[in-house]
Amino acid sequence: MNSKNIANKVLLVVCFLFLLSIGLKYFYKGKLIVEMFYAVMEAALVGGVADWFAITAIFKKPLGFPWHTALIPRHRERMIGAIRSFIDQDLLNVESIKKRVDHTCFVTLVIGFIENKRSQFLLRSWLEKSYQEVIANLDFQEIVGYLDIFVRKEIRNINTISQLKSLVRWLLNERKVQVFTTYIVIEVINQLEKIEIKEKICKHIEELAQGTNRSSLERVFIWLGEQTNSVNISDAVETFYGEIVTMLQEIKNPEHILHTWIDEKLTNLVEQPEMNIAWFEQIESWKVTLANDVKLNEVAMQMVDDFSATKDPKLYTQLIDWVCSQIHEYWEFFKGNNEIQEWLEVRIKQATYQFIEKEHYIIGEMVQRVLSEFTDDKLNDFVEDKAGDDFQWIRINGSVVGGIVGLVVFLFLHYFYNDYIVPMIQGW
Known part of the structure; x- marks a missing residue:
């Protein structure tokens, strides 16, 4: 049972009790208890009816009474503006929302x-x-075009010498040069141990022995064969192979002079100004050629077509x-x-x-727009839904307080006014 039904029933009970008090007063004239009951019910009925009229006048015209009634429909724009102002400037103002946001970890x-x-x-x-x-x-043609332009631009903007020097500096600081050199030597030794390599060396020596136009390396090799008294090509190959492997094994030693020589050359390279490096122009020319000749469009589009198919x-x-x-x-x-x-x-x-x-103003605009779309009845229902229980309890309290006031007035008139107040007035 909602509060409105309770208030209506209380007023109905008070009205019934008031009618009952009238009947009792008619049949039991002069009875103090009956007179007191009548006074209490009379005051309770007046208080209940007055508060019913006041509460009803907020929403509509009670009994068609037109003066200062239906306050919410009559002043709806002002009330909507007040609600918007309360929400916009007090309840959900900028600072209060910021404080809530500040205590939130997104x-x-x-x-x-x-x-x-x-x-x-x-x-x-x-x-x-x-x-x-x-x-x-996706427009892959456009994407690949942008990618091609970006890559070419980045290649042109690369400071090749600076990047190379940074790489060399890191290799020297981390002592990676010896590791890299040793790795190359080991790979060369592994390749030399393959049978087909020996066969190629043997074939080349045979061609060399029969030739007349020899390079410096070829003359060294022939001289080495003569100094070791090699009898035939096979012995020369074995001797040459053994000397090469021995030399490479010695290079694997970290203390070998080759490592020191490489470190010195790389250190000099790092310390030189860029423009003093002899092959600076060749590297820049190679970089520009690469940027101009690289063909990303064809390769990238071929990959896209293959993927799409x-x-x-x-x-x-x-x-x-x-x-x-x-x-x-x-x-x-x-x-x-x-x-x-x-x-x-x-x-x-x-x-x-x-x-x-x-965008804080949107809150107020949303509130005003929603409330403005309400009809008078819907706006009344909205307000009554939020505060209706309190309004109906005001009606109930009106009957209760009216009855209590009626009782106090009755007791005052019968026990104080006639016995004390009236003689005092007459004595003046």
Whole structure:
């Protein structure tokens, strides 16, 4: 049972009791208790009816009474403006919203949302549903064109010498030059140990022995064969092979003079000004040629066409798995990096503050627009729904307080006024 029904029933009971008091007063004239009951019910009825009229006048015209009634429909624009002002300037003003935002950690909310298994499932489902549409709507020709321009521009902007010197400096500082040199030597030794290499050396020596026009290296090799008293080509090959392997094994020693020589040359390279490097112009020329001649369009478009022509569903599944793995990898990195989280939190709050300051007026406009669309009856229902119970209890209290006041007045008139107040007045 709502408060309005209770208030109506209370007023009905008071009215009935007032009629009963009239009957009792008629049949029991002069009875003090009856007179007191009549006075109490009379005052209770007056208080209840007065408050019923006052509360009803807020929403409509009670009994058709036109003066200063139906206050909400009559002053609806002013009331709507007051509600908007209260919400816009007091309840949800800019500063109060900023304080609430300031106590909110958006990054924590985002992490909690994305870590939810349902959210991850929705993200995966969205990727599976939308990737074909996204790919179909992409203009790969335009994308490849932008990529081609970007790569060519970046190649031209690369400071080749500076990058090379930085690489050499890092190799020297980390002592990677010896490691790299030793690795090359080991690979050469491994290649020399192959049978086909020996056969090629043997064949070359045979051609060399029969030739007349020999290079300096060839003359050294013939001289080495003569000094070792090589009897035949096979012995010469074995001797030459052994000397080469022995020399390479010695180079593997970190203390070998070759390592020192390489370090000195690289150190001199790092310390030289860029313009003093002899092959600076050749490197720059090679870089410009590469930037002009590189053909990314053809290769990239061929890859796109091959991918688009592929109908294997496993390929798309693998692509989505790869995208999800990349997202997961970056997500784990983000969760473990407090610095990035703090940076993002600051940026989100700054953007939120700017949005609040710029668009705060929307709150008031929304409230005013919604309330303005209400009819008079709907606006009455809206107000009564929010404060109707309190209004009806005012009616109930009117009857109760009226009855109490009636009782006090009756007791005053019968026990104080006639016995004390009247003689005092007459004595003046």
